[in-house]
Amino acid sequence: MDDTSNTRFQYTAENLTKALEETRTIVKLFRRSPLKNITLQKYVKEEFGRELNLILDVKIRWNSMLQMTHRFLKLKNAIKKALIDLEMSRLWDDKNVVILEKIYQILQPTKLSVETLSRKDSTLLT
Known part of the structure; x- marks a missing residue:
């Protein structure tokens, strides 16, 4: 029974890794090519009225992954x-x-x- 749950976790971890790598590939595609980014920004302007660039995460900072996923999900239609x-x-x-x-x-x-928790006045109770 322990092997089944371990296999399920590996499968999920592989899916997470694959999804993040494919997302990074798309972000890099638009960030590295001004011509492709112009095509993206055309649709971004239609939807949001202003330009919004994609954000590439830094693999060693978890909060940059949050920013990347948030911006990617916001611009997914464009x-x-x-x-x-x-x-x-x-x-x-x-x-x-x-x-x-x-x-x-x-x-x-x-x-x-x-x-x-990072605020000066915070405690574990607050």
Whole structure:
């Protein structure tokens, strides 16, 4: 029974890693190419009225992953449209969006807790 739960955890960890790597690939694609970023920003401006750039996380900082996933999820419709225009829609996977939403849901309360505990006037009771 212990082997089954361990296998399930490895499967989940692999999915998380794969989703994050594919997300980083898409972010790098738009950050490194001004022409591709122009295509993305066209759709971002339509949706939000101003330019918003994608954020690439730093692997050793958990809160940068939170920022990256938040911005990616916010711009997911524009990203999907831009990838279609660039004929790179094969990079898009809807399963990764679901995984990113779960990661964001887990990291958001963690961020709030860390920020609260980091204040000078905080105690474990508060």
